[in-house]
Amino acid sequence: MASFAFPTVYLVCISLLVGFCSAEDPSVNYEFVVSYITASPLGVPQQVIAINGHFPGPVINTTTNNYVVVNVRNKLDEDFLFTWAGIQQRRSSWQDGVPGTNCPIPPKWNWTYNFQVKDQVGSFFYFPSLNFQRASGGYGGFIINNRNIIPIPFATPDGDITLMIGDWYTRNHTALRRTLNGGKDLGMPDGVLINGKGPYQYNTTLVPDGIDYETINVHPGKTYRIRVSNVGVSTSLNFRIQNHNLLLAEAEGSYTVQQNYTSLDIHVGQSYSFLVTMDQNASSDYYIVASARFVNESIWQRVTGVAILRYSNSKGKASGPLPDPPNDQFDKTFSMNQARSIRWNVSASGARPNPQGSFRYGSINVTEVYVLKNKAPEMVDGKRRTTLSGISFLNPRTPIRLADQYKVKGVYKVDFPTRPLTGPPQMATSIINGTYRGFMEVILQNNDTKMQSYHMNGYAFFVVGMDFGDWTENSRGTYNKWDGIARATTQVFPGAWTAILISLDNVGVWNLRTENLDTWYLGQETYVKVVNSEVNNKTELPMPDNALFCGALSKYQKPEDISLAISITLRGKGSKLLFTLLMTICAFISISS
Incomplete structure (x- = not known):
């Protein structure tokens, strides 16, 4: 009888693990440590807000209907909140992360966001909502993928690329705040960043030596989904890739009628997905450009973001002039007509099987x-x-x-x-x-x-x-x-x-x-x-256990409870813990046998 004990238990363990692995994990979990670092995106050392030591922060990647659990440790010297641009957070404004809804996370505290990305797909981003902090960084991409049972209205891309573009000042957010509080305008930005990096030196007069720039590596003949968000302070940007068409496919969670653009104006806070096919001959690298719109180009020449698109078979560096932006500085009709041309794809399914146009x-x-x-x-x-x-x-x-x-x-x-x-x-x-x-x-x-x-x-x-x-x-x-x-x-x-x-x-x-x-x-x-006059958990979730208190309710705030943050995080990670426990038990039985 003893000779059959090991294989029987072993098979039970295998069955448990296989059954577990086939189950859908309903959550994604992130640990965000928010701190200051010194960086020089435009060649000038300055204070930048980083997440886990990086600027921009990590891309949150999840699937519709999943729960997103983000434990935030605030290592800044001031209050902090994340908000989630375009994420609808059904039934839960408690997780919204703006001062009219949530008390801020105090310095040196942990706080855990826990919300469901219900019935959404698409390209979004997150950023700090307090104290002008977004001007110093603290932002990152947020992708919500479709479930496998819901088709997307285009062939599966060969890769997925996230680009954060935005105007940038070499003064940090506290200095910019002081300027506004003093009754003055911010003035012209010092540049445009692409993924937290300054411009490629396309012009030695305008761009100094030693600036780190973004390089996007691609393979010839492949089609990539390029997600672009304008995370800047206040400047509309024209986005374009030299010699490549931008096939617009999605805007902040809605699939669009697919149209080709040579360039597209992306205004502050907006996000788009483009399908870009690498169909050029790769005689050299290609420019990726984000330039300021509706400004005096002769004065704003330095305020241009330039990254590099590099084919795996590229034969040399990009050179020569940048691709031209639309020539309508004093007439915004072209840009408005372009905006009007962006239409909803009413025949495509969104996060649910029914077509978008069914509403x-x-x-x-x-x-x-x-x-x-x-x-x-x-x-x-x-x-x-x-x-x-x-x-x-x-x-x-x-x-x-x-x-x-x-x-x-x-x-x-x-x-x-x-x-x-x-x-x-x-x-x-x-x-x-x-x-x-x-x-x-x-x-x-x-x-x-x-x-x-x-x-x-x-x-x-x-x-x-x-x-x-x-x-x-x-x-x-x-x-x-x-x-x-x-x-x-x-x-x-x-x-x-x-x-x-x-x-x-x-x-x-x-x-x-x-x-x-x-x-x-x-x-x-x-x-x-x-x-909703009928209070119930179906239309609004109850106040979370870890809600912070401030203002007239400050007296209710207890000292920081690390165990509660861990509990909320583990609640989201429960399935992963179960998997680990099963693995440990099976390993122990295997060794004992």
Whole structure:
């Protein structure tokens, strides 16, 4: 009998492990240590915010419906929060990572985010939401893959490449903050970074020696999915790859009608996926370019990001002039028409089997209308501030969602005007009351002289129209009610308007803001409060066990509990721990036998 003990137990272990391995792991887990490092992306040593010692931070790579667990250790000397640009975080604004919703993570503390990427696919990014910190780094890509049972509307690419582009200052975020607090503009950026690196020396006059640049290695004949996000401070960028077509395939979680572009304007906060086929003869390397838009090129020549696309059979270095950008510095019509050309692929499945176009947004009755107008910075209560509909937003000491949970009065008012105020501007914590399951029309009117990007946390909205001049009721006749792109960030051209439609099906308190860091920092934002009168865990998850307290609720904050952070992290890693335990048991039995 003894001779059969070992193989029997061994077979049981094998069966357990095989059964375990075939089960889907419902979570991905990351440990993020946020700290300062010294780096010189433009050849000047400066303080940069790194994650795990790297700038940019790691790409979060997950699959739709998975849980994402990110344990954050804040080693900065100031408060910190991550927010997740375009990630809808269904039912859980507690994980949103903006000051109107969450208390900040204090210096030297751990805090764990735990949220589900429910029914989403696509290309996004994460970044710090407090204190102008994004201007010093702390950002990274965020990819949500489709489940294998849901087809994608193109052949599986041969590789996946993430590019973070953005304008950059050699002053760190604290110095930039001081500039804004002193009532001054930031001035021209010092350059444009691609994946945290400065420009390739395409011009010895404009680019000094010794700058580290990004190189993307590819193989001839292969097609790559290139995901590009503008993570900068405030500059719209034109993206292009020398001699290569950009086949647009996805924008912030929505598959697009596939169209070729020689270049595409990517505004602050926006993300796109391109399919790029390596179909050139590789006589040399090729330039990847991100250059500033709608600026005086003769003054801004140094503000250009240049990386290198290198074929495995390349015969030499890139040389010569950069590929030309669109020639429309003083006429934005080309760029607006390009933006209008980006359409929803209504026949493609998104995160679910049904086609994207099965949600017929154009036939839904609008329940509430808001016209949000921004202006150039102006004096409000003796300070240089930006406004939205005449209100410069003041972030409360006690976050809105937390104040609701504990019934703290006087933190905010649900009185944001449906039309811009006609009187003098004011500073207030004024938010929008959104009707649960309502359908909101928002008109974003840009009366500034600079391009603005607008973003709404917790949602993808439909971009149904944009034009120059002032929006009127008659403008609705120009709306695209069939295949307007669904996304989380849209551009609003100076002296123009953009109209969006939002299905208010995600309960919580959600930030609606400009993505331009300078105008956001100075008050150009509000929040939309969406409440289900029937409180239940199906429409909003309960406050997490590790919620932080601040402001009027500071007395509830206990000393840091490392065991709770570990518990939440292990909860996400439970299946991996089980696997390890099974392996250990089987190894022990094997040795004992």
